[in-house]
Amino acid sequence: MYEFEFARPASVAEAVKALSEEDAQALGGGQTLIPTLKQRLAMPSTLVSLSGIDEMKGIHSEGGQLVIGGAMTHADVAEGAEAYPALAALAGQIGDPAVRNRGTLGGSIANNDPAACYPAAVLGSGATIVTSAREIAADDYFQGMFTTALEEGEIVTAVKFPQPEVANYQKFLQPASRFALVGVFVARFADGVRVAVTGASEEGVFRWGAAEAALATDFSADAISGLTVEADGMIGDIHGTKAYRAHLVGVMTKRAVAAAS
Amino acid sequence: MTKVSMTVNGTPMSGDVEGRTLLVSFLRDQQGLTGTHVGCDTSQCGACVVHVDGKAVKACTMLALEAEGAEVATIEGQAAADGTLNAIQAAFQEHHGLQCGFCTPGMVMSAAALLKDNPKPSEGEIRHYLEGNLCRCTGYHNIVKAIMAASGQDVSAIAAE
Known part of the structure; x- marks a missing residue:
């Protein structure tokens, strides 16, 4: 790690002030940031810890x-x-x-x-x-x-x-990193259904609109059987191809709906 | 440099550290408590697990200054003052829960955290809890067995593999 100053303010106002310094960086739990700092991928002047703010x-x-x-x-x-x-x-x-x-x-x-x-x-x-x-x-x-x-x-x-009426999250685990290879969160509210997908897209988390529409009229795994997401735009790497992740989005959404119903 | 103070295994300890000094460096390099190991240094392997205010954390992924005022427990504080092993350590010895021993401090500290919250875990719960502790010697069977035994459960049904 490069050298940095460390501050641990006791209030949000103090933290905001400390973060106004040039190249100051907020520190949450550090489970991503500290490994990033170790690789010298970041060079903050001051780390402002948020752990002491009640x-x-x-x-x-x-x-x-x-x-x-x-x-x-x-x-x-x-x-x-x-x-x-x-x-x-x-x-x-x-x-x-x-x-x-x-x-x-x-x-x-x-x-x-x-x-x-x-x-x-x-x-x-x-x-x-x-x-x-x-x-x-x-x-x-x-x-x-x-x-x-x-x-x-x-x-x-x-x-x-x-708080939705029912909800469920299904995570297809990438067992080495413990992150989601694909994760789908499904929540049914009185006025509609939301389906959010992580792990899959190069654009980060996204809502699967077609599935939301189908589930709004029929909240069952079968309702999305005919739906697919485009492989184009999915993440492809050594852990899974674009097509594999696109396929998993459908599978995990169905599992989440089944578990939530 | 900033002064940091914490209680480690019941003893007040303090020292001057940089912002970037890791908790594990404070323990090992400044306090000479080398029982806490650095395996991967990327928070994967769990050899550096210690307890901070009763919670298991990876000491390689926490800054020393974040532990200001905390109660820290390390492997050195697990045995009694006369060297008598605690129940978990004794079970690791009895059931051959270690081979090279490098991961053992982290395994014992994770096991202690588990048993504090869940005094009679099932085999599945133990395996699940140890997700963040890697052992490259034992294949985990005897570690799981040792933790079951330390919790006072019958381990005869767990095959010796």
Whole structure:
């Protein structure tokens, strides 16, 4: 790692101030950032740890939504989000136990890894991302691989999850990295169905509109039997071809619907 | 340099560290607690697992300054002061849960974290919990057996492979 200064502010306001310094970088749980720093792929002047900010912690219900602090670890969510079982189950499948004890919700969605699990839950739930500056709808937040609507120095302080009638996440595990080779989050609300896919696309997490439309009229695995996603635009690598990932999107969506129904 | 203070195995410890100093470097290089191993240094292998405020973490993927004020437990604190092994360590010895021993500190610390939350885990739960701990010698069977035995469960049904 290159040298950097370390700051651990106690409030969001202090963190925002610290992040206004040139080349300052926010540190969530560090489960992606620290390996990145070790490879010298990043050279921040100051790392601003978000782990000491109490206002970014906690899980509570508010107006029918489950509000989870951005600094909550995957283990915290797996244990504490029992009001939203599909989300708790997703959090409990990220990485391994030691990684889940450090990695955070805010860190995961700020990074927006194309194979991360949380983006599928956030987009699939139609959640709202609360930042140090504003609130952003999930549909506007994810803008492609490792790209989000966050501005420089903007911090994800919480995520508000609407709670669907039923939901499920199915992850086809890439067993070495423990990321999703393909992961599909399906959520049925009174006014429609959302299907969010991670791991598959070169554009990062995306909604599968055709499946959403089909499931809105018939929420069953059979309803999407005739549907396919284009292999073009899928990720192709040594772990799976574009066509394989495109196929898995259909398979995992069906499994998620079957598990949720 | 910044001063960092934490309690390690019940003993207050402090030292001057850089922002980039990893928790595992603080433990090994500054405090001489070399029982915590660095295997892959990429948070894959789990040889560096320690407990921070009771939770298993990979000490190679946490900055020392993030552990300011924390209660840290390492493999050195597992046995009694007179060297008597704890139940997990004794079971690893009894059931041949190690060969070269490199992964063992992380395995024991992960097992301790598991048994704290789940005192009687099934074989499947143990295997699942150890996803982030790699062993290249044993093939895991005897590690799983040792953890079952340490939790007071009958291991006669687990085949010796």
